[in-house]
Amino acid sequence: MGTPRFDPTHSLEFNLDRGSVKLSGSIERVLLPADALAALVRGADTETRRDFARRLGTEAGRRVAERLDGNASAEAVVEHLGGEVALMGMGSLGFERWGRMLVVTVQGSPLRGEGDEILAGIVEGALQRAFGRTASVVPIQRDDSLVRLVIVSSSTADRVREWLGSGVSWGDALARLNGAGGAS
Amino acid sequence: MTTTDRVQKLEALLERVRKNRTAAPRRASAAVAAPSARDAFPAQAPPPQVAPREPFASAVTPPSPPVAPAPTPPSPPTMASTPPDVQPPTTPGWQPEPGSAVQARPATLPPESIPAEEISDDDLVEVTTIPPDAVESLPPVAAAAPAQPSFTEPDEPELTVSEPPAAAPVVEPPVLEPDTMEVSEITAVGVRVSAATLDEALAGAAELEGEALEGEHEVPIKTPPPESGPQEALPPTGLEAARTPDVTELEADLLSPPSMGPTAEQLGETIELEAPRGPELEIDVTVEEPSPASLEPAPAEELEVALPRPSMPSGLYDMTAPPPAAYPDPSLAEGPPSVPEPRETVTIPVEVPSIDSPARTARPALGATDVAHVALAPPASSRSFVELLDASLLA
Numbered sequence: 001m002g003t004p005r006f007d008p009t010h011s012l013e014f015n016l017d018r019g020s021v022k023l024s025g026s027i028e029r030v031l032l033p034a035d036a037l038a039a040l041v042r043g044a045d046t047e048t049r050r051d052f053a054r055r056l057g058t059e060a061g062r063r064v065a066e067r068l069d070g071n072a073s074a075e076a077v078v079e080h081l082g083g084e085v086a087l088m089g090m091g092s093l094g095f096e097r098w099g100r101m102l103v104v105t106v107q108g109s110p111l112r113g114e115g116d117e118i119l120a121g122i123v124e125g126a127l128q129r130a131f132g133r134t135a136s137v138v139p140i141q142r143d144d145s146l147v148r149l150v151i152v153s154s155s156t157a158d159r160v161r162e163w164l165g166s167g168v169s170w171g172d173a174l175a176r177l178n179g180a181g182g183a184s
Numbered sequence: 185m186t187t188t189d190r191v192q193k194l195e196a197l198l199e200r201v202r203k204n205r206t207a208a209p210r211r212a213s214a215a216v217a218a219p220s221a222r223d224a225f226p227a228q229a230p231p232p233q234v235a236p237r238e239p240f241a242s243a244v245t246p247p248s249p250p251v252a253p254a255p256t257p258p259s260p261p262t263m264a265s266t267p268p269d270v271q272p273p274t275t276p277g278w279q280p281e282p283g284s285a286v287q288a289r290p291a292t293l294p295p296e297s298i299p300a301e302e303i304s305d306d307d308l309v310e311v312t313t314i315p316p317d318a319v320e321s322l323p324p325v326a327a328a329a330p331a332q333p334s335f336t337e338p339d340e341p342e343l344t345v346s347e348p349p350a351a352a353p354v355v356e357p358p359v360l361e362p363d364t365m366e367v368s369e370i371t372a373v374g375v376r377v378s379a380a381t382l383d384e385a386l387a388g389a390a391e392l393e394g395e396a397l398e399g400e401h402e403v404p405i406k407t408p409p410p411e412s413g414p415q416e417a418l419p420p421t422g423l424e425a426a427r428t429p430d431v432t433e434l435e436a437d438l439l440s441p442p443s444m445g446p447t448a449e450q451l452g453e454t455i456e457l458e459a460p461r462g463p464e465l466e467i468d469v470t471v472e473e474p475s476p477a478s479l480e481p482a483p484a485e486e487l488e489v490a491l492p493r494p495s496m497p498s499g500l501y502d503m504t505a506p507p508p509a510a511y512p513d514p515s516l517a518e519g520p521p522s523v524p525e526p527r528e529t530v531t532i533p534v535e536v537p538s539i540d541s542p543a544r545t546a547r548p549a550l551g552a553t554d555v556a557h558v559a560l561a562p563p564a565s566s567r568s569f570v571e572l573l574d575a576s577l578l579a
Contacts (some may be wrong), residue, residue, distance in 0.1 A: 041434045070570050077569040102576035131570050135577055177579045 004067055006083035023087060024063060034089075034110035042114055053121020060084035060122065061129030062172040070131065074102075082124055090119060096148070099178035104137065104149045116147050123149060140170040152177065197386045389421030 012029075013022040020027045041049055064080045074095055082093035091109040095102060104123055109115050120137040127135050136157035141148040148170065152160060156177065163173045567575075 070572075071568045074569040074572055097572070101579055103574050127573065132574060133460055133573055133577060134572070135573065150575065153577045156579055174415045180579060 001027075003072055003079075006067075006079045006081055011087055011095055020048065022168070027047040027102065035123035038111045038114045040127065041111065041118060046117070049117055050121050051087060053118045053130075053165020054128075056118075057122035057127075059125075060088070061126035061131075064126065065130040068130070077130075081130070085122065088122075090115070100175045101177050102151045103174075104151060106147050106149070108145055109147065113142060113147075116142060116149075120148065120149050123151070138164075138172055142165060150174065150177070156180075194390055197383060198390045201387050201390055290469055385421065392421065 005081065011024045013021065013025075019078055021031055023029050041052070044052070060081060062142075063084055064077065067080055068076055078095050080091065085091065085093045085106070089110065090106070091102055092107040094105040094107070096105055097103070106119050108120060111118060116139040123137045124135060127133050134154065135151050136154045137149045137151055138152050138157045138160045140160065150173075160173055160177070163176065164170065168176070
């Protein structure tokens, strides 16, 4: 059985009589400015930000999991998960494989650099909810419009943060992750 | 004058010279006479330089009374028997210019034409002093004549007197008696100084010969400096005198009026030619005019080329002239043709198919086959996203 295509038709419903916005029949949504959300995230602590982001990702993963099973390919996951992130207005999602390391890219996030941890929490929540894997997503590289997030285990995430904090480039960090994985 | 006459004259002169020597025992005394005339200008003449024309100047102008008082009129030289026909060259006396109040008198009176020059001792050879006794013996007519350095005898040719300034060497100051009258004569043998008369020349030659015999001493001839101007050569003496041309005759020829024709000696005997005999001969001097036929060009011979007409300048051609005759065609020898001759062509009939029923060969029809085989790239990962996720989480 093939993988269904992502169909966002009638995904967003605006009830002007009620004055509500619904996404795919879920609970109400709120349309708010991105800079206001960024300011709010900036003022929250790390755990609050992470919880906020995980909740967004869990809802997106639930919808992906409704359409995809456990044998879904990476392209199918990118298509559906990416579609759900796009409906949230958080940017365009993609995947990169650096060796055996899986890297998630997000292009055009409205929260810019301040929203990288939000994006990482969204991916972690989606993966947890859709595929039942507990993963840690660590931002390793960022430019004006693109941010790269590496998917690692929780224990490895701390080392990567330590490497990047010590000045190791994101390429060397990926090289070390591939080497460490091969050795082990 | 023959050689014998000349020898006799020389002997006579030698006698007179000997007589003079007996009258003037010392030669040095002759030098005393030279300054005697110079004393007329003692202030102006410096001792080393001697006025060359002083003797002549003193002869023209009588000596001044205080220096050389002459109670008796000056006596002529001993050899002067008759008044000279030719006046010796004299230098006009100095006269002050009328416009100048004070004017220095020239120290010397050099000739205008001959510049003053230095004279060495070599120029002076002999000085002969004539004692007053000899002067007194002369006839009164001759004694009344002014003192002159040289005169010519009537029977002897006169030599041109072109005496350059006779330089007197530095001598002792003369000591003269107040009433002593000496007639000095300075004869210099050299290139620049010549004798006034032939007698003097002969006397000088005799003395020179005598001296040469005595001491084998010859007076070196000194080449005068170029500043001395034109000089006159002395007549040769001794044996070379015979070869000397007669100057008198030459001068007579020069002084004689020029004649327009030859002399009788030059003409010689005139021979009258006889009248011509026989028929008269006439020389045909008629000019032969060229016949018109000669202007016509001669028939051209073989290997003859006709030149262009003389009426046309070189390089021009008469355009109206007819063109030259055409050359005959050259007869070439038979040889291999340089250009291959065209080959004969043969027309071969070819069967042309008719247009109505063309026989065409068509490519066999191919069935539907897969011409291109596209090998699709295998999927990058056959594993599912979960497997990839797990692999990434194991790192």
